[in-house]
Amino acid sequence: MSVHPEPSRPVDRRVHVQGRPVGSWPARSPEAERGAVRRITVVGEEILSRPCREVTAFGSPALSALIDDMFLTMYVAEGAGLAANQVDVGLRVFVYDCPDDQGVRHVGHVVNPVLELPPPRGRRLLDELEGCLSVPGATMALPRTDRAVVRGLDRNGAPLVIEGTGYFARCLQHDTDHLLGHTYLDRLSARDRKDALRTMADRRAAVFARRAGRAAELGR
Template structure:
């Protein structure tokens, strides 16, 4: 998921890492410092259009390396979230570094997530701008509920419950959609989908060039 244009990532407290409050956290987390940049898949590639597999092995060096690479790839692409199939790996896993509408920075990873939404009678849908790193250079308003709870596991297999509101709730819903084989384009009307694809065609090369520049600046 792309960072909202008018919103910068908070640099200091309040911060929640894996759902828990911390005093502070570096702008570039340790995971990203260890990682390598991977290619981001683009809409139309088969790995983005089929459901991902559950993670069944935890605590492995390969899983930790994947998470590190996903964090760095997300920052190079200026994202607020990134699903594993966006780097070509069909596992139910995403990483995130996303603010909510109160300015709290939420950072972490989640494996095998299930997102619970409010009951229909209590649900409030918000139309807000949504972009996607796999639809480079495009963005459209997408209706999403303003609250969500994500349940899953960390990389060591420990259970996690992440409560989210506002833009962070949107991020959790967006990334979980990816793991089911969907992008935000699937939630658009035919007309709006065509508009988003036209935006991507016009802007994608500039986006790729910007990503390459940021990767080079980080020595990656």
């Protein structure tokens, strides 16, 4: 999930980490300081179009390293969320650092997420711009429900319940879609999908250059 780039990312005292409020949190989550930058897959690569596998081994160095790398890769790409298949790993994991519409920042990771949406009668759709780090440079308006809940596990296998509203609800839906083998392009009309791909072709080189520059600034 992509966001519009910001000049800087200040510490936000209104922050929830792994679904729980904390007093403050650094601009880049501590996982990123341990991570390495990985290549982000691009729409059209086969791994993005197949469902990811359940994680069965928890508390492992490999899973922790993957999550750390995903956090740093997400920040370098100026994203709000990143799924494991976006770094070419077919496991059901995503990370996020995303605001909701009330300005509360949400940070964390979810393993083996299951998405729950309000019943149709109680849903309110928000038709807003959405982008994807695997569709570099393109954003399109897409309706999503304004509330979502994800149930899953943390890296050690402890249960999680993450609730989102507004933009954060969009992020939860977007990244759960990834793990099912879908990008947001799959939810667009044929015409809008064609327009998004055309925009990506025009802008991807500039996006890649910006990411490389940010990685160099961080010494990664």
